[in-house]
Amino acid sequence: MYVSSVPSSGLPAGRSAQAVSRTVIGLGVVSLITDMSAEMVTAVLPLYLVYGLGVGYLQLGAIDGLYTGATAVLRLVGGHLADRLRRPKAVALAGYGLSAVAKLGFPLAGPSVAGIGLVIGVDRAGKGVRTGPRDAMITLATAPDALGRAFGVHRALDTAGALLGPLLAFGLLSVLFMDYTAVFAVSFCLGAVAVVVLAVFVRAPRGTVTARPALSWWLVRDRAVRRVCLIGALLGVCTVGDMFLFVGVQRTAGLPAGVLPLLPLATALTFMVAAAPVGRLADKVGRWRVFLAGHAVLVVAYLVVAASWQGWAIAALVSLAHGVFYACTDGVLMAFVGPLVPEAVRATGLALVQTAQAVARAAGAVLFGVVATGLSLAPAFCVYAVVLAGAILIGARR
Numbered sequence: 001m002y003v004s005s006v007p008s009s010g011l012p013a014g015r016s017a018q019a020v021s022r023t024v025i026g027l028g029v030v031s032l033i034t035d036m037s038a039e040m041v042t043a044v045l046p047l048y049l050v051y052g053l054g055v056g057y058l059q060l061g062a063i064d065g066l067y068t069g070a071t072a073v074l075r076l077v078g079g080h081l082a083d084r085l086r087r088p089k090a091v092a093l094a095g096y097g098l099s100a101v102a103k104l105g106f107p108l109a110g111p112s113v114a115g116i117g118l119v120i121g122v123d124r125a126g127k128g129v130r131t132g133p134r135d136a137m138i139t140l141a142t143a144p145d146a147l148g149r150a151f152g153v154h155r156a157l158d159t160a161g162a163l164l165g166p167l168l169a170f171g172l173l174s175v176l177f178m179d180y181t182a183v184f185a186v187s188f189c190l191g192a193v194a195v196v197v198l199a200v201f202v203r204a205p206r207g208t209v210t211a212r213p214a215l216s217w218w219l220v221r222d223r224a225v226r227r228v229c230l231i232g233a234l235l236g237v238c239t240v241g242d243m244f245l246f247v248g249v250q251r252t253a254g255l256p257a258g259v260l261p262l263l264p265l266a267t268a269l270t271f272m273v274a275a276a277p278v279g280r281l282a283d284k285v286g287r288w289r290v291f292l293a294g295h296a297v298l299v300v301a302y303l304v305v306a307a308s309w310q311g312w313a314i315a316a317l318v319s320l321a322h323g324v325f326y327a328c329t330d331g332v333l334m335a336f337v338g339p340l341v342p343e344a345v346r347a348t349g350l351a352l353v354q355t356a357q358a359v360a361r362a363a364g365a366v367l368f369g370v371v372a373t374g375l376s377l378a379p380a381f382c383v384y385a386v387v388l389a390g391a392i393l394i395g396a397r398r
Contacts, residue, residue, distance in 0.1 A: 020153050023141040026202035027134055028157030030194050034096060035158050037190035038123075039165030039268070040183055041103065043261040044173065046243050048180060051257050053111055057377075060243060061369015063117055065362040074125045075358060079132030079351025088133035088140075088347055089204035095130025096198060099123050100191025106184040128358070132351030139338040139346055141205035147338050148287060151331030152279020156272050159326075163268035170261045224340050225349060229356040231395040232333065235295055236360030238388040240302065240368050240381065245322065248377045252308045253315045266316055270323025271330075278327040279335065287336035294328025295392050297321050302385035308378045333357075 049055045049063065078095055082088035102123035109115030135151075142150040169183050176182050240248070246263045249255070282290040301321035304314060334350055341349030372380040 020146075020150055021141040021205070023203060023205050024138050024150050024154055025157075026197075027137060028154045030096070030198045030202060031134075031154065031158035032161035032164075033190055033194035033197060034099070035161030036165040036168065037100070037103065037161075037187045037194065038127075039162045039264065040169040040172075040187045040190075041106065041123075042242075043166035043169045043264055044180060044183055046247050047257065047260045049113075049116075050247060050260075053113060055113060057372045058369050059113060060247070061241070061366050061372070063113070063120065063243070065241065065365035065369075074128035075132050075351040075355045076348070078129035079136070079347040079349070082133035082136055082347035083345050087204070088137050089198070089202065091347075092130040092133040092137070093195065093198055095126045095128070095133070096191070096195050097126070098129065099126030100188060100195055102126060103184050103188035103191055107181045131354055132347045135334050135338075135350045135354075136347035137205055139334075139350070140343065144339045145283065147335035148279040148281075148283035148332060149276065150279070151335045152276035152282075152327075155279075155327070155331040156275040159268050159272035159275060163265060163272055166261050166264050166268070173261070222340075225337070225352070228333075228337055228340070229353055231391075232353055233356040233360035234391045235388070235395060236357045237364040237367070238384060238391045239295075239298070239361055239364050240384055241361065241365035242322075244365065244368055244372070245301075245305070245318070248305050248381060249315050249318050252305050252378055252381075253312070253318075254310045255312070255315055263315065263319060266319030267323040267326070270320050271326045274324055274327035275331065278324075279331060282328075282332045282335065287332050290328050291332050291336065292392055292395050294325045294332070295388060295395075297328065298325040299385050299389050299392070301325070302381045302388065306378050306382035306385060 045063075046060075049060060055063070074095075078091050082091040085091065102119055105119035105122065106116070109119050138150055138154055139147060168186065172182050172186065173179070242264070246260060249263060250257065250260055278290060298321065301318045304318050304321075333353065337350055337353050338346065368380060368384060371383055375383070
């Protein structure tokens with residue numbers, strides 16, 4: 001409803017609407033380095049928690065939920081501050097810096113599950129602060145009809161880091177004989193490099209709005225934005241957390257525990273390759289349609305895990321479907337929401353949708369832990385496949 005009134009601010013004169021701006025590329029490089037840092041930790045956490053500390057499904061579900069949900073409230077805070085101060089880059093810098101420093105907390109937490117949870121909360125809080133301002137910078141630097149492609153390019157670079165991070169972590173653990181402290185130290189160094197790159201090399205796009213808006217309930221009252229939040233939350237609560245998905249694949253497919261840090265690689269590789277083409281496809285055929293299709297692919301992945309078929313090929317198939325899911329949803333949803341929200345509250349609007357998703361996915365991860373404890377892994381995945389399919393049908397209704 002706001003497409004015609006939202007200018008493609010931040011686009012230099014003469015730049016093609018189809019060109020991906022330097023701001024988007026720069027943010028993509030920052031995300032690449034940051035994701036290398038983050039995914040080094042993410043890749044080893046399930047192995048460390050399940051096989052090192054022996055946590056159960058309920059504890060893993062709580063930690064998985066915290067990993068997803070700790071970003072929730074601060075997404076709104078970060079988005080509002082970026083709109084209020086008109087300095088999205090500065091707010092994003094604060095978020096990236098907080099996540100980098102948090103990596104130093106993992107060695108201090110030791111074997112304490114509560115301590116690890118606290119460090120994860122701080123790390124993900126940094127992600128929450130930076131995500132809305134970063135995505136707002138992408139929308140401000142891109143023409144509305146090219147948002148799918150721009151987010152696709154950014155997410156492809158982001159996912160390249162997600163691909164390299166687990167490889168680096170696995171290499172360090174292999175060479176240094178399971179020295180987790182070295183993984184956390186290198187992760188911190190990479191996070192610090194990302195902060196420097198953002199501060200020095202990424203130019204913030206210029207917006208056309210000079211007013212400093214107060215936090216308004218308009219976004220909640222707007223029918224289009226409210227619908228996206230509600231459907232996104234419904235789909236999110238029906239989604240299994242990444243940690244649980246990889247543990248489920250490893251156990252139901254009969255793979256050795258040592259491969260857990262490598263399972264995200266196929267997901268990341270698929271996401272990296274598919275993100276930009278899927279973004280262009282979404283610009284042509286409809287972003288909401290592609291968003292729902294990504295969840296349909298995830299239903300297939302859940303059913304495969306529920307079937308408990310054995311072998312590496314099954315694990316590869318699930319990881320492939322998981323990567324396609326992310327390619328169809330992560331940047332595509334932000335590209336869909338961007339034109340719905342006026343520039344003055346762009347970061348806040350994107351953060352509102354992201355917050356609804358984060359809270360819902362956190363709840364979904366905890367609920368899955370409860371279901372898996374009561375039914376075991378395979379039946380739990382079957383239950384979630386059914387409820388996710390129902391949520392997709394609701395989202396497809398006009």
